[in-house]
Amino acid sequence: MDQEFEWIESIKQKRKTGESVIVGVGDDAAIVSGVAGFYDVIAVDTMVEDIHFSSVTMTPEDIGYKALAVNISDLAAMGAIPRHYIVSIAIPKKGWPQEKTRRIYEGLEEAAEKDGMDLIGGDTVSTSDKLVITVTVTGIVETSVRLTRDQAEPGDVIVVTGPLGSSPAGLDLLLGQDDMTAIPETEQEALVKAHQRPVPQVKAGRLFAEMGIRAALNDISDGIAREAKEIAEASSVRMVLDWNRIPKPDVLTGFPMSKQQDWVLYGGEEFQLVAAFSREHWREVCLRAQTAGVSIFPVGMVEQGDAAVDLICEGKRETLTRSGYAHF
Ligand SMILES: Nc1ncnc2c1ncn2[C@@H]1O[C@H](COP(=O)(O)OP(=O)(O)OP(=O)(O)O)[C@@H](O)[C@H]1O
Ligand SMILES: Cc1ncc(C[n+]2csc(CCOP(=O)(O)O)c2C)c(N)n1
Ligand SMILES: [Mg+2]
Numbered sequence: 001m002d003q004e005f006e007w008i009e010s011i012k013q014k015r016k017t018g019e020s021v022i023v024g025v026g027d028d029a030a031i032v033s034g035v036a037g038f039y040d041v042i043a044v045d046t047m048v049e050d051i052h053f054s055s056v057t058m059t060p061e062d063i064g065y066k067a068l069a070v071n072i073s074d075l076a077a078m079g080a081i082p083r084h085y086i087v088s089i090a091i092p093k094k095g096w097p098q099e100k101t102r103r104i105y106e107g108l109e110e111a112a113e114k115d116g117m118d119l120i121g122g123d124t125v126s127t128s129d130k131l132v133i134t135v136t137v138t139g140i141v142e143t144s145v146r147l148t149r150d151q152a153e154p155g156d157v158i159v160v161t162g163p164l165g166s167s168p169a170g171l172d173l174l175l176g177q178d179d180m181t182a183i184p185e186t187e188q189e190a191l192v193k194a195h196q197r198p199v200p201q202v203k204a205g206r207l208f209a210e211m212g213i214r215a216a217l218n219d220i221s222d223g224i225a226r227e228a229k230e231i232a233e234a235s236s237v238r239m240v241l242d243w244n245r246i247p248k249p250d251v252l253t254g255f256p257m258s259k260q261q262d263w264v265l266y267g268g269e270e271f272q273l274v275a276a277f278s279r280e281h282w283r284e285v286c287l288r289a290q291t292a293g294v295s296i297f298p299v300g301m302v303e304q305g306d307a308a309v310d311l312i313c314e315g316k317r318e319t320l321t322r323s324g325y326a327h328f
């Protein structure tokens with residue numbers, strides 16, 4: 001059998017694809033069915049070896065899992081129901097034998113399983129240097145729903161769906177960048193897991209979509225400081241965050257404030273959602289969240305003013321000048 005053909009056979013998902021896949025892996029392109037009353041939602045994110053992961057920080061399974069999870073997170077931030085994914089992979093000529101690369105697909109399938117996503121296609125090429133994996137995802141959202149970054153209004157409450165800081169702290173642990181030996185082993189493992197296996201907040205996104213309320217939603221890929229700034233700019237509002245209210249792992253609170261802020265505000269790769277919505281919906285959001293098993297933490301308020309992010313911390317209110325992770 002032709003080697004490339006054999007490779008494609010080996011990476012096809014084991015689960016049978018759903019009924020929406022009319023033509024899946026194996027032809028020139030995929031064909032999927034549409035859904036009446038819904039729009040298609042499409043996103044793409046790339047992970048590059050030694051930028052987003054290294055042999056020290058992630059196993060091949062982790063790489064696959066995370067490459068899809070970060071994309072599902074963008075669907076969640078639009079309130080979408082995940083459906084399909086397409087994988088483009090550039091494999092270095094050295095250091096990535098076929099069996100090791102195939103393990104990436106084990107991770108991809110693991111991330112796909114929870115939301116019943118189907119692999120519908122992809123591309124495989126070689127590269128002279130680092131491994132690059134690009135995943136495109138599709139989902140659907142009700143045509144009436146618009147959970148975009150420009151939806152925040154003065155008076156809104158700002159919430160996040162989970163603790164911040166774990167993933168960057170986990171990365172520092174993996175890279176041995178800080179003396180974190182004081183942290184108990186099980187807690188260390190939790191931080192590392194948050195980095196390697198982030199959980200996209202699909203249920204939380206759907207909660208806002210199903211409620212049908214006005215809300216600005218963003219997933220936290222580059223740190224809350226940057227994601228809040230994106231909402232501030234798109235909505236022309238001032239986002240005011242209260243440090244004490246931002247949920248963070250207890251084990252981080254013993255570190256110097258500047259280190260804590262590096263992790264919690266600027267670290268990123270959390271893949272929690274940050275949302276701004278009217279205070280009049282606060283009670284209903286909380287009730288629905290409880291029923292759905294979604295966590296909601298109020299972390300600040302939206303005010304009128306120049307597009308900026310203010311932080312209230314240790315009795316002072318200051319406009320944040322630093323941003324989160326940036327590639328350039
Ligand atoms: N090279 C590009 N060409 C076309 N559109 C792009 C390109 N890069 C980013 N975009 C678009 O810009 C917008 C913001 O992209 P960005 O990647 O910052 O969002 P994100 O995926 O939420 O963040 P992150 O990549 O940190 O997870 C999206 O609409 C995205 O599709
Ligand atoms: C080995 C290694 N070194 C550094 C980092 C940190 N890092 C890389 S990309 C990124 C932001 C999200 O990227 P994007 O904006 O492309 O979504 C962060 C915080 C890592 N994950 N692994
Ligand atoms: Mg992106």
Ligand SMILES: [Mg+2]
Binds near residue numbers: 074077218
């Ligand atoms: Mg995003």
Ligand SMILES: [Mg+2]
Binds near residue numbers: 045070071074221
């Ligand atoms: Mg993204």
